[in-house]
Amino acid sequence: MSKERIQISEALYDIMPSDYQDLVKSATYGKEDRGWKDIGTSKELIEQHSLCAGCPESMAFRYILASLPNPEDTVMVGSTGCTSLVFPMVAVHNIHSLFGNQNAIASGLKRALSVRFPGRVKDVVVLAGDGATVDIGLDMTLQAWFRQEKFTTICFDNELYANTGGQESGLMQKGFVAKMAPVGKLFDKVRLPEIARESGCHYVVNCTVSKPSLVEKVIRNAVHIAREIGPTYLQLYTPCILEIGKNSMEGLQEMRDSEKPAERFAYKEYVSEPAKQLLAELAAKDKERKAAAKQLAAQAQAN
């Protein structure tokens, strides 16, 4: 969808919601190098959210939406949980249907869009919590990867069921005492990033969202690789400050503490050979584009 498609008829302009007027005036749709730095200066693709104050998930949401390489042709798929409280306020088409079926929905959606728009880019991005991705939806998460479905799966890992009040999840750390784990969780945190690699994902990253520039990079890589090659998986630590007993301003520190070298969210990345090649090609093109822009700017200055 081009930006022209969302223009407002002059006669109706004043009765359109201000959100929508802003979207038309100053969205970064179509901007090639959009990224986290647009936050606060351009129309963001997420409005207010009803998450807890200081929730790292809300930061992650903003970084991701600012970093999608092609939001004007991206459809997102969510699932039940805290993320589903945010999606109604997101300015790209998004689907919530049931709990845990997000990768099945995305499989059908991506195929339908490929049938209907051959030769055009239509990215599909799944964004769901760890309960949806690893517990109730694990079957569909893995099967989509086995089938090499061409979309990105993002898991907001807060290591528990946050929306229902802090119950044990498969991605919870061993020994953590929570609802439904009254004597502490008895088994290890499920190693989904490794499983993702073995299941055929071409790009797997395990990290926190403490650094927006890093989130921007991995989102762009994941979406480009999924578009051209096959499934990609990002596991992002978005701690539930409420359920681990932190205050609103402590989310960022919690992420920083958890990404230290020996910690469970130390940056880990896997890139398949074809994906490496694609990233190199994209980097070369990007370099070329920047050099050309620089040259143009220099010429303009000389004139």
Place this chain on the structure above:
Amino acid sequence: MAEIKSVIGTQNKKGQVYTDPWKMLHEAPRTPSFFTGSEVIKEAIRRASCDVMIAYPITPQSEAAALIGELFAEGYIGDYFRGESEFAVMSQCAGASFGGARVFTTTAGPGTMRAMENFPMWAGARLPIQMIVTCRGINSPLSIQPDTLEIAYLLNTGMLVWHAETAQDFFDWILKGYIVSEEPDVHLPLALCCDGFFVTHTKDVVNLTPTDMCLPPYDPYRSPVPCMDMECPPVRMMRDPFVMKSNYISYATHASWQQEIWAAVERSRKHTIHWLNGLVDTENTDADIVIVASGTAVSQGREAIRMLEDEGVRCGLVKVKALRPWPEEEIREATKNAKHIFVPEFNVTGWLAKEIRATVPNSQRVHAGPHVCGGMTMPPEIIVSEIKTTLGMKTFSLAGRGS
């Protein structure tokens, strides 16, 4: 305004001509063909301009689902794959439908039950997916035999539910189903049910429309809700998601949407009557005794009526074609003269008899039976026997323990 061009008369990539559906189904020449029900499903889908079909093996629909795969290999369908379970398949169908595709799938028995969470979601999201249900037992111990109990569970999902008697019904209704389902004032999924094996695995003469004619493609922009393809502006739909709110506005929103789904089922009535030539078919409803049935129980009822006629007992017949929308007025009218209403069924609970009891005045006239279940056949003799026993007539003794 851009000129709106009709696709009617143009060709698809297989050389089939997009044809006005009414002309294709009512005026085009028909060729009698001797096919199994599964093959008939394939032939209907060949002409249905489907974008996506998603398959999963479960008896007795596996053959039909695999035959659709052949259509994909031949280039008649945009995409096709085997999902990992019925729950996943129905979600994959939803994803494809959200993305604006015309979607087809098939399931049966335990598969229908496994997928059940999806069906109210399909209806609530206004996805006009067509699902063939080749009914089979859902009980434990495991059974693969014909049994229509699963239909009872579909009746309150908000889906349209039709019950085919024959392979010919199947052929016509698959095509007509898409027309009704995709009407902007309906836009709901359709469960097109049949009795597994009896219809899917038996051969019958079916009159087919020409292979070089097909339905016009689905137009997702006629949908009453936005298609999720980022081809129309992504409007922020609400300030706070209603799932979180315990207040009147939230309740009222959910309530009015549920009411709208059922209003859409109601609005499908006029289209269904138009395309199926009525929600019911009736014969001799001036008789004192009327058999009301759906699916292959209609065929058995028809045979029982012929046998009773030989003995001087006159019976009428009501074939219920659509279960949702429910033909309330039609059944009342067709049974108004009846002193006895018999409802033969292939399931243990008698869900059709319960629906009819709740519909007609003087419901003590409704005899819920005979019932067979677990895969047992329903010889017309047991219908005859049930009717004669009720009338106080002497009847032969059916197989029993002996005496």
